[in-house]
Structure formats: C-alpha cells, structure tokens
Amino acid sequence: MFLKITRSGTRQYLQLVEAFRDEAGKARHRTLVTLGRLDQLTDSLDSVISGLLKVTGRPNFLDAALPAVEFESARALGNVWALNELWESLGFGELRRVFRKTRHSIDVEALIRVMVFNRLCDPESKLGVLRWLDTVAMPGVEVETITHQHLLRSMDALVDHQADVDAVVANLLRPLIDQELSVVFYDMTTIRTEGLATVDGDVRQYGMAKEGLIARQVMLGVVQTGDGLPIYHEVFAGNTAESPTLLPTLKTVLERFPSISRVVLVADRGLLSLDNLEALSEIRLESGKPLEFVLAVPGRRYSEFADLLRDFQRQCEAAEQEIVDELPWRGLRLIVAHHPELARQAQTLRRERIETLETQANTWVGKLDAQDAGVKARGKKLSDSGAKARLYHAVKDARLANIIRVDLKNERFAYEIDHDALALAELMDGKLLLVTNTPDLSPQGVVDRYKSLADIERGFRVLKSEIEIGPVFHRLPERIKAHAAICFIALILYRVMRQRLSSADAPLSPERALEELQKLQRHQIRINQADRPVTGISRLSETQDRVFAALRLKKPTQPQQLSLL
Incomplete structure (x- = not known):
C-alpha cells in the first residue's frame, strides 16, 4: 500500500x-x-x-523525544596512517625493543614517531607538536597523555641510546642499498640556531653560513646513496671546517655497512685536501678493494692546474658543446670538463663588472684632479683615502679583489688590473675539475657521477624547507643532536616515499601526496550520552586510492580503524 x-x-x-x-x-x-x-x-x-x-502496532516516533547527537571535530587520518604503515614496513618499529629496556616509563618510540610524522606533515616546535596532535588521529597513540616534557624526555632517551638507534636504522637501510656498487655522496650544510646563551660543549658556534653571512649555527653532514637515500648524518660545531670531517664520517659509514663490495665516494669542492687524498687512497673495504672517490677541485686551487690546462684550452676555444678530457696528475686521474656557454656567460659578466668599476674609478679620479686644480663642485669633497675605501669595498662585493688591486698603502688614489689573474680566471671559466682514482669509469662517467651530487643538495633543501630542520631553538647540545636525528629519520621516510611514487609514475611529490591523504578523515559521533561513540572514516577518493597503491601501503578500512580506538 x-x-x-x-x-x-x-x-x-x-x-x-x-x-x-x-x-x-x-x-x-x-x-x-x-x-x-x-x-x-x-x-x-x-x-x-x-x-x-x-x-x-508500530511505535509512534512523533511522540518520542529525538535522540541527542554529538559530533566530534574531524581529525586527519590518511597522512599519519600512511606514514605509520611505512614506519612499520621499513622496520622502525624495532625501536620499541631498544627503548623497552630503558628506565623511561613513557613510550619513547611512539613519541619519536609523533615528532617524525609532525616534521613531514606540519613541522612545528615541540609545543607546536601538541597543537598538531589535536588535529590528527595517530594510530596507536594516546594523544591525551602526551605533554611537552614527555617529548623532551624522549629526545634525551634518543641521544642516550644513539648507538642502538643507529644500529636499528643501519639494519633497516641495508636491504635498500645496492651491495654491488654503492655510490655515496657526502656534503655539509649549515643550520641556523637561535639564542645567545652558552653552555658546556656548545655546538652552536659562529661561522660562515651557506647564505654568505656570519651566523650562529651548527654544521650538518649527510651521506646519501646514488639513489638519494640518506644513510648517515652527524652534527658538528658551527665553526667546523668541512675537509676534516670527511675521513671520520666515511669510516663510520663503512663500519655500518661492511657488506658493500664497492664504494665510490663523491664529494664537493670544500672536502678536497692533499691530506684527504692520501688518506682516502689508503682506505680498504672489507672485501679488500680500495675506496674509490670523485672529488671536485676547489676554485682557490685552480692556479695549480693552469699549466696542465694550456693544451686543453685550445680545444675549448672552438667548442660549441661541452667537452671532457682526462689528464694525469700525481698518480691520479684529473678529469676536466668545459662548458662553452657557461664560460661565455662568466666572462661577459666579469668584464661588465670590471668596466663598471673602472668607469666609477675614473669618475673619482676626475673629481680628485678637478679638486686639486681648484675647481669647486657641489656635494661633499672627495678624499683619496675615501675613494680608495669605496673602490676597495666595491671590488670586494663584486668578488674581483684578485683582479682589481687597490693600492691601499699609496697616499694617492691608485689601482691596477692584474692581467695575469684575469687571464687565469678566463682560462678556468666554464670548467669543472675532478680528481678520481676510479679505474673503469670513463671521463664522461666521472662527470656524470659528480653532477649527481646535486641530488644531495635537494636533500638539504627538503631538510630546510619541507622538514624545516632550522632554525634550531634548542640550547643543549644533546637536544640539538636529537632534533637532527628526528629530522634525518623524517628525510629517510620522505626519500622512500619519493622513490616509490617515482617508480609508480605518480605525478605527486611526497608533500603533495601527504596533503592529499590528509583529506581522508576520521569522524566520531555519540548518540545519547550513555551510548558508546560511533567512529568512521571518510570515503577514499580515487586520488587517495592511487597514492596508497603507489606507496605500496595498506589502506585504512573501517574495522581496522575501529580497533585502534
């Protein structure tokens, strides 16, 4: 009816x-x-x-009182769920065993996991982590019980058991590393710190930052594989020179991954020294094979190779595309690459700067001569010492102090162009010099290996942008090292995500994938006060489903989610 x-x-x-x-x-x-x-x-x-x-005979619902329905704020689930699945599948869950033996009553592994996920989803200070936890449904974590002191204590526990933590991380990384041929890249960057107070063993020191400024900072060294997977990191004092850190870092890496049968180390210009070359040549792997390396020659040492490059330069003058050649040097291979377009750009820019400075200097000379002749002019009177100082600082700012030499000892305003220095600079324009002991890589192969070092720079950009490792607000050296360790673990997860997304041809970066998964939310309602809350998750979109498939991670389902509450 x-x-x-x-x-x-x-x-x-x-x-x-x-x-x-x-x-x-x-x-x-x-x-x-x-x-x-x-x-x-x-x-x-x-x-x-x-x-x-x-x-x-049916109940009259029109007379019945409507049930009281309460809705909780929706919490983001998809991003932290995916990271938790990745955490467990890679083997980071083994950290529970490390911290289970400690005297800490808190769940250190869970708190470290929280801080690592926060770095990837919404990097904040430690107090910001607590605010972020109010917006997400962290699997297996009792959010309400976490305090700021708990986070700090877990960081202390991380440093106290750093050796055991490093062993767990090395163990889970071994299956991800090519055991036959592992090309490793090493580089350092500066991390800005805040605060003026000093403490015993302070690693926050003033040094030259990568941005070209003197700042209070720490130095961070990172070793990555040829696939961009970070396998080791270390924090150094902010005034540490790069070159002395290379050998100790390399020895630690070889101890952690002894089964690797061949290692080709690729490092940037700041890490090359004669001491390093001799010591690197003496290192042997567990297999008995020598350590192989590709090191860039720093620009300050290019003058040592000027005579070697005279004949090569004749090939460069008529070149329209990059050319690569090999020269013997001290029992090693010196690989030289010349890029004609980059050379032309560098020469044009330098000549324009020199011409601008000469024009300015001649203007000052004319003004000084006119003043000596008694000609009066508007404005403040110019002195020889003032003109020297102004030209000297302009030359320094243009990075031409080795070519335009201002005579600061002369009473009169005087300068000269060092044509030999200019010729040497133009000889080296557009050139890349690499020192290597690899026996089987072609000259072009050596250049390609070195250019892959740009990938570790992208890793540093991820640390500084997406993961926001700096500025560091911690004061104690142990806390700073713990903060770096948390960011390093976050970088491992980021890189694994990037590799899986790339291999699946997914058109998403890790940060975009996490943003998309963040839209998958957990909802909870309570019908009448006495009833148990009803929990559910929003429906997966097609994009979210593809992200889980690309990352090769299990998708959350209703029964699984309910069991976590």
Missing part, C-alpha cells in the same frame, strides 16, 4: 491505495480509502499518521 495524491478540478485529495494484479496478471491499483482533501489535512496530518501507526 502507498499514499497517492489525486486531483479533481482544482482540489487535491489524499488516498490510501493498494497495488494488486488482476486475473490476467496485469498490475492494477485500487483505492482503499480517501483520507480527505489535502488542504484540510495540513493541520491534522500528524494525527492521521499517529492513527495509522497505532493500527499497525
């Missing part, structure tokens, strides 16, 4: 109608009762419905 509205003229009637089949089996309708005119039933319709419910 059903209700039907019929029309007669301008009036409408409400009828109770039954559907049936006649003897021929054809569907028919018959009116059981006309309830009345629709316009007259408006006020009494509730009575009609109540009467019908009473006749059928």
Whole structure:
C-alpha cells in the first residue's frame, strides 16, 4: 500500500491505495480509502499518521523525544596512517625493543614517531607538536597523555641510546642499498640556531653560513646513496671546517655497512685536501678493494692546474658543446670538463663588472684632479683615502679583489688590473675539475657521477624547507643532536616515499601526496550520552586510492580503524 495524491478540478485529495494484479496478471491499483482533501489535512496530518501507526502496532516516533547527537571535530587520518604503515614496513618499529629496556616509563618510540610524522606533515616546535596532535588521529597513540616534557624526555632517551638507534636504522637501510656498487655522496650544510646563551660543549658556534653571512649555527653532514637515500648524518660545531670531517664520517659509514663490495665516494669542492687524498687512497673495504672517490677541485686551487690546462684550452676555444678530457696528475686521474656557454656567460659578466668599476674609478679620479686644480663642485669633497675605501669595498662585493688591486698603502688614489689573474680566471671559466682514482669509469662517467651530487643538495633543501630542520631553538647540545636525528629519520621516510611514487609514475611529490591523504578523515559521533561513540572514516577518493597503491601501503578500512580506538 502507498499514499497517492489525486486531483479533481482544482482540489487535491489524499488516498490510501493498494497495488494488486488482476486475473490476467496485469498490475492494477485500487483505492482503499480517501483520507480527505489535502488542504484540510495540513493541520491534522500528524494525527492521521499517529492513527495509522497505532493500527499497525508500530511505535509512534512523533511522540518520542529525538535522540541527542554529538559530533566530534574531524581529525586527519590518511597522512599519519600512511606514514605509520611505512614506519612499520621499513622496520622502525624495532625501536620499541631498544627503548623497552630503558628506565623511561613513557613510550619513547611512539613519541619519536609523533615528532617524525609532525616534521613531514606540519613541522612545528615541540609545543607546536601538541597543537598538531589535536588535529590528527595517530594510530596507536594516546594523544591525551602526551605533554611537552614527555617529548623532551624522549629526545634525551634518543641521544642516550644513539648507538642502538643507529644500529636499528643501519639494519633497516641495508636491504635498500645496492651491495654491488654503492655510490655515496657526502656534503655539509649549515643550520641556523637561535639564542645567545652558552653552555658546556656548545655546538652552536659562529661561522660562515651557506647564505654568505656570519651566523650562529651548527654544521650538518649527510651521506646519501646514488639513489638519494640518506644513510648517515652527524652534527658538528658551527665553526667546523668541512675537509676534516670527511675521513671520520666515511669510516663510520663503512663500519655500518661492511657488506658493500664497492664504494665510490663523491664529494664537493670544500672536502678536497692533499691530506684527504692520501688518506682516502689508503682506505680498504672489507672485501679488500680500495675506496674509490670523485672529488671536485676547489676554485682557490685552480692556479695549480693552469699549466696542465694550456693544451686543453685550445680545444675549448672552438667548442660549441661541452667537452671532457682526462689528464694525469700525481698518480691520479684529473678529469676536466668545459662548458662553452657557461664560460661565455662568466666572462661577459666579469668584464661588465670590471668596466663598471673602472668607469666609477675614473669618475673619482676626475673629481680628485678637478679638486686639486681648484675647481669647486657641489656635494661633499672627495678624499683619496675615501675613494680608495669605496673602490676597495666595491671590488670586494663584486668578488674581483684578485683582479682589481687597490693600492691601499699609496697616499694617492691608485689601482691596477692584474692581467695575469684575469687571464687565469678566463682560462678556468666554464670548467669543472675532478680528481678520481676510479679505474673503469670513463671521463664522461666521472662527470656524470659528480653532477649527481646535486641530488644531495635537494636533500638539504627538503631538510630546510619541507622538514624545516632550522632554525634550531634548542640550547643543549644533546637536544640539538636529537632534533637532527628526528629530522634525518623524517628525510629517510620522505626519500622512500619519493622513490616509490617515482617508480609508480605518480605525478605527486611526497608533500603533495601527504596533503592529499590528509583529506581522508576520521569522524566520531555519540548518540545519547550513555551510548558508546560511533567512529568512521571518510570515503577514499580515487586520488587517495592511487597514492596508497603507489606507496605500496595498506589502506585504512573501517574495522581496522575501529580497533585502534
């Protein structure tokens, strides 16, 4: 049976109608009762419905009180769920075993996991982590019990058991590293710190930052594989020179990954020294093979190779595309690459700067000569010492102090162009010099290996941008090292995500993938105060489903999510 509205003229009637089949089996309708005119039933319709419910013996919901429904704020689930699945699948869950033996009553592994995920999802200070936790549904973590002191204590525990933590990380990284040929890249960067107070063993020291400024900072060294996977990091004092850190870092890496049968170390210009070359040549792997290396020659040492490059330069003058050659040097291979377009750009820019400085200097010379001749002019009088100082600082800012030499000892304003230095600079324009002991890589192969070092620079950019490793607000050296360790673990997860997304041809970066998964939310409602809350998750979109598939991670389902509450 059903209700039907019929029309007669301008009036409408409400009828109770039954559907049936006649003897021929054809569907028919018959009116059981006309309830009345629709316009007259408006006020009494509730009575009609109540009467019908009473006749059928069903409860009258019109008289019943509506249930009290409470809604909790939705919490982001998809991003932290994916990171948690990745955490467990890679083997970071082994950290529970490390910290289970400690005296700490807090769940150190869970708190470290929280801080690592926060670095990837919404990097904040430690106090910001607590605010972020109020917006996410962290699997297996009792968010309400976490305090700021708990986070700091877990950082202390991380440093106290750093050796055991490093062993766990090295163990889970071994299956991800190519054991036959592992090209490793080493580089350092500066991390800015805040605060003026000093403490014992302070690693926050003033040094030259990568941005070209003197700042209070720490130095961070990172070793990555040829695939961009970070495998080691270390924090140094902010005034540490890069070159002395290379050998100790390399020895530690070889101790952690002894099964690697071949290592080709690639490092940037700041890490090359004669001491390093001799010591690197003496290092042997567990297999007995020598350590191989590709090191860039720093620009300050290019003058040592000027005579070697004279003949090569003749090839460069007519070159239209990059050319690569090999020269013997001290029992090693010196690989030289020349890029003609970069050389032309560098020479043009230098000549323009020199011309601008000479024009300015000649203007000052003319003004000084006019003043000596008694010619009066507007403005402040120019002195020889003032002109020297102004030209000297302009030359320094243009990085041409080795070519334009200002005579600061002369009483008169004087300068000269060092044409030999200019010729040497133009000889080296567009060139890349690499020192290597690799026996089987072609000269072009050596250059390609070195250019891959740019990938570790991208790793530093991820640390500084997406993960926001700096500025560091911690004061104690142990806390600074713990902060760096947390960011390093976050970088491992980031790189693994990037590798999996890339291999699946997914058009998303890790940060965009996490942003998309963040839209997958957990919802919770309570119907009447005495009832248990009902929890559910929003439906996966097609994009979210593809992200989980690309990352090769299990998707959250309703039963799994309910079991975590």
